[in-house]
Each structure stands twice: as C-alpha cells, then as structure tokens.
Amino acid sequence: MKEIKIFAPGTVANLGPGFDVLGLALERPGDTVIVRRTDDPGVRIASIEGDGGVLSHDAGKNTAGIAATETLRRAGVPGGVELDLAKGMPMGSGLGSSAASAAAAAVGVNHVLGEPLSPEELIACCVEAEAAVSGRHADNVAPAVLGGCVLVRSVDPLDVRRLPVPAGLHVVVVTPAFELPTRQAREALPKMVPMATLVRNSANLSALIHALHTGDLELLGRALDDEIVTPARMPLIPGCASVIRAARDAGSLGSSISGAGPSVFALCAEATRAGEVADAMMRAFATAGLTSTAVVSPADCPGARVL
Amino acid sequence: MKEIKIFAPGTVANLGPGFDVLGLALERPGDTVIVRRTDDPGVRIASIEGDGGVLSHDAGKNTAGIAATETLRRAGVPGGVELDLAKGMPMGSGLGSSAASAAAAAVGVNHVLGEPLSPEELIACCVEAEAAVSGRHADNVAPAVLGGCVLVRSVDPLDVRRLPVPAGLHVVVVTPAFELPTRQAREALPKMVPMATLVRNSANLSALIHALHTGDLELLGRALDDEIVTPARMPLIPGCASVIRAARDAGSLGSSISGAGPSVFALCAEATRAGEVADAMMRAFATAGLTSTAVVSPADCPGARVL
Numbered sequence: 001m002k003e004i005k006i007f008a009p010g011t012v013a014n015l016g017p018g019f020d021v022l023g024l025a026l027e028r029p030g031d032t033v034i035v036r037r038t039d040d041p042g043v044r045i046a047s048i049e050g051d052g053g054v055l056s057h058d059a060g061k062n063t064a065g066i067a068a069t070e071t072l073r074r075a076g077v078p079g080g081v082e083l084d085l086a087k088g089m090p091m092g093s094g095l096g097s098s099a100a101s102a103a104a105a106a107v108g109v110n111h112v113l114g115e116p117l118s119p120e121e122l123i124a125c126c127v128e129a130e131a132a133v134s135g136r137h138a139d140n141v142a143p144a145v146l147g148g149c150v151l152v153r154s155v156d157p158l159d160v161r162r163l164p165v166p167a168g169l170h171v172v173v174v175t176p177a178f179e180l181p182t183r184q185a186r187e188a189l190p191k192m193v194p195m196a197t198l199v200r201n202s203a204n205l206s207a208l209i210h211a212l213h214t215g216d217l218e219l220l221g222r223a224l225d226d227e228i229v230t231p232a233r234m235p236l237i238p239g240c241a242s243v244i245r246a247a248r249d250a251g252s253l254g255s256s257i258s259g260a261g262p263s264v265f266a267l268c269a270e271a272t273r274a275g276e277v278a279d280a281m282m283r284a285f286a287t288a289g290l291t292s293t294a295v296v297s298p299a300d301c302p303g304a305r306v307l
Numbered sequence: 308m309k310e311i312k313i314f315a316p317g318t319v320a321n322l323g324p325g326f327d328v329l330g331l332a333l334e335r336p337g338d339t340v341i342v343r344r345t346d347d348p349g350v351r352i353a354s355i356e357g358d359g360g361v362l363s364h365d366a367g368k369n370t371a372g373i374a375a376t377e378t379l380r381r382a383g384v385p386g387g388v389e390l391d392l393a394k395g396m397p398m399g400s401g402l403g404s405s406a407a408s409a410a411a412a413a414v415g416v417n418h419v420l421g422e423p424l425s426p427e428e429l430i431a432c433c434v435e436a437e438a439a440v441s442g443r444h445a446d447n448v449a450p451a452v453l454g455g456c457v458l459v460r461s462v463d464p465l466d467v468r469r470l471p472v473p474a475g476l477h478v479v480v481v482t483p484a485f486e487l488p489t490r491q492a493r494e495a496l497p498k499m500v501p502m503a504t505l506v507r508n509s510a511n512l513s514a515l516i517h518a519l520h521t522g523d524l525e526l527l528g529r530a531l532d533d534e535i536v537t538p539a540r541m542p543l544i545p546g547c548a549s550v551i552r553a554a555r556d557a558g559s560l561g562s563s564i565s566g567a568g569p570s571v572f573a574l575c576a577e578a579t580r581a582g583e584v585a586d587a588m589m590r591a592f593a594t595a596g597l598t599s600t601a602v603v604s605p606a607d608c609p610g611a612r613v614l
Contacts, residue, residue: 020506153514192499199327202512207460209516
C-alpha cells in the first residue's frame, strides 16, 4: 500500500496590522499526517495521537479529514485514503494547529494521488476545513501549504502571494499554558472600526509590505503596530501587554499576538537576539502567573512537505 | 535680487484602497511659484494669476503663503520672501491643487535660502498648509515634493517612503467641469467601517504595494478596488460610476476617484492604451451632462523642481 508521511508547520497569522491578510510559516512545531491510498472510497481517520483525546475521528469533524475529503473530491479520482494524524502542537494556542493538520492532509493526499492539484487548489481545500472550525480565512493555511510569508488578497476566489522575507529575520513565539478558544477571541473583535483608525492601520500595513520588499527592518518593526485587533484581544490573555513590552525592551523589532492568541510573537533582526527576547517574554508571562514555552524560527521556512 | 521659479505637479491621492496613505505625482498640470528673497521678514504674496480671483493674497490664508512661512520659520534665517503664484490647474478638482501651491512655495523658499531643509522637512511644512484648508494629510504634498508614488506611513511624525513604479505604467486623469468642495467630499466619508470591509480593504492595499514592487500589473488593477471611500463619494459626482466602468471597459488596469474628486483616474499598462481610456472616460462624463478635460501622465514623474 502506498504510504507517505507529511509534515506541515505551525503558522503565525494576523501579523500586526495584517488581520486575516498576512501569515508566516514556522520551522516548528507542526503536525504530521501519514496518508495511505485505499480502494474504499472516502476518508478514514485510522489514528490520532498527541491531541489529548479531544479530536474527533469522524473525518467530517476534523480539519485533516475535511481537507482530505475536499482534496479527493476536487481530484475526482476513485478510491479513498486512510490517515494517521500526529498532533505536534497545542490546540487553541494561536499557532494555526487546525491549519497545520489540514495542510498536511491535503498535501499528503495530493501526493499519493500523483499531485493532480496545484498548491493554490490545496489551499482552497484547507480553507473548507478552516471554515468548519474557525472561520473562512486563509492566513494560516496558505503559509502552512506554501511556506514563507504569505499575503491573502482574497479567499473566494483564492488569490495569494508569497512575500519576500529579509535575510536573517527570525520570529519568536511564546505560548502560555492557557487556552483561549478561537471563538472567544473572534467575539472580542470590534464590529466597526473608526475611519481614522482604519487609515493608521492601512498606513502601517502598507509600510509592512514595503519593508518586507526593501529589507528595512526598522520600518518593519514600527509597522507592526496594530490598534484594532491586538488591543481588543489583549484583555483575554493574562500578561499580554507586558509580554509585548518585554519583547520590545529586549531588542525585538516588534511584537503582537499570534493568530487568535494566546501565543505572542516577536520579530527579530537576527537569531542571536531571539533567545534573549524569548527569555524576556517568558519571564513576563511568569510574572502574570503563566508558565510558557518558546520557539525561535527563521521567518522564511518551507511549508508542508514529505518527510 | 535672487529669484527662482519652481514648478510643482498635481497629484493623484487616495489611490483605490489607499485613502490618505498613497499618492502619486503627475507630469502636468501643476502650479508655478516665483520666489524672491527680501530683507523684510515674513512672506508677501506679490501676485496670483490663474485662480479666477478667488485666492487670498494674505500669506496666512493661502497654502503657498503658509508653506513659505513655515519653511522660513524652520530654516531660522533672517529676512523674508516675496512670491508670485501662477495656478496652472483647477481648484477643488481632486488633483491636489492646494498641495501643488504649497510644494512649489516650500521648495522654492528652501532653494533661495541655500537648501537648509530636507525634502521630508519641506513636506512637513506643506502639511501645515494643507491642514489649514483640507485636513492634516500628506498624500498630496508628499508626492508633490518628492515625485513618484509615495506611501505616507505617518503624518506626525512624518514618515514617508517612495514606492517603485512598474516601467511603462501611465495614469489618466479626467476632470469634469464640476466643482466638488473638499469639505463636502470629506463629510461623505463613513465615520465607521465594518470589520469585514476593513479586511478586504487591507488585503487589496497590501496587494497594491506588492504589485508595485513586483510589477504585477494584473494584480495592481484588481487591487485598486475600494469599497469604502469610492462608493461613499460616487453619488456626489454625476456619472462617476459609469466613468469608472468606461475606464475598465476601455482596457485600463483599474480606475477610481482622484483625491476628493470630482476627477477620476485610471491606471494603464502603457501610454498607447491611455488615450483610448481617456476618450472613453470623457464620453461617459458627457453622457452624464458634463464636459471634461483629460491628461495622460507617466506614473513615475518628478516632484517640485526649478524651472
């Protein structure tokens, strides 16, 4: 039986002013999916590990299963697949856990079928999976599939672009031992935004894209400022404001909430600085009574791939 | 008496989704200011032509006068200046008429003083002039001084960047014989914007910046879509919707309102197409009962300069 093992990375979405628009792939953590082609039609989830027993084995209620089903459907080939899912990252942490499972499954199924679908089509399959659990957005699944830093111009129809990433740029992500349901984080978002705030957000987002293209790291740091989503979610995450401040004080370029939180990320000009920044952020979470773990990753990592 | 003659171009601001953030300089039309240094302190406006007699000769009530006064103040030198202002473009047309006067005056005064101020400082002087007549924004004055396509990340403190412009890109601007006061156009803006609309605007604006850097003209055209400012101002300009549609149908990359209107601009991949686009837009204004004039300009033109 043809079998393939795929790793898909966690991702940092909502990069500062880029809510629902910008995301980037991490080196680790990530999820692993083993895919076997079967004669029986449809998707069967054979095993799940690393989820603490909370994920459904029903392929229609699990992002790996939904993405696999959608990939099979679009490919239009007979037969089905069997999946072993190994969660390598916490759920509800703001690192795109559901997106990583979807990306690994879609890329894996496409691989065992002989790659009938394009990366963009696989992202569209993953969007269907995300829609079932956390809303119709692509800023986690697009970098989880493509790697790198990705701009999502449109979800329907899908229109995504990889952005250049300045050499040496690293990202620190610190995850506190605290679960923040994505739904609760979504509900905290403002429904309406004042025009003047929108203009400042547009200006920072434009500068962020320009800074990625030009490698202007100081501008990149300034442009990470977000007055809309970060302040709305900050009260849901103990210590969040002081963690972001600690990241800046320790010499990062800028810091904000990763995805829907509670993880907080910081961008650093080089790897050597990133360790100190991670330590400072973890100490700030500790002061707020939360233990946490940190990962440091280059900001330009590959997406889902065969192991 | 040392005398210098300066031309500053009209500008297209509010480029699609880039309200108050993006603007670009035209080849023409523009304003001309002659500056003479005087022993008497302060700014005296000696003459104004081409304004139909509506502009004040009081240096405190005229953007050329205010920008000149601010430039003198920041330079901190003794003596003053005398200005002859020649308006080469209609006022209230959405082509940055007040900004062109300010830019020509600031650059001219700086020149006769031996260039003590940087281009960024001159833009800041022009922002003071704009603030007196049309709001505290820099998306007209920054390209009028620097030339090219300019991103305004922040007005206070001033933080602006020139963006790359794809080779061959041209802009068509059609100005109907219809005055739309900037104040009325500002009042038509929504006070609050729904979050989902903000996300789509952010996505298009990001794509616009990315397209300028990569020269992806198709993406540039798609990214010009604006659901916030253009629809709010469209009802104030007779025929606006059909002019924008005509620009697209005639083969432009995309089209939107220039500045606060009533001028409408379109971007074109090359100069040969621009003439047809201009004709189609003028015909659409004519159908709405308005005569109009058109200019075609490269999208990457110089800013204020000595003639």
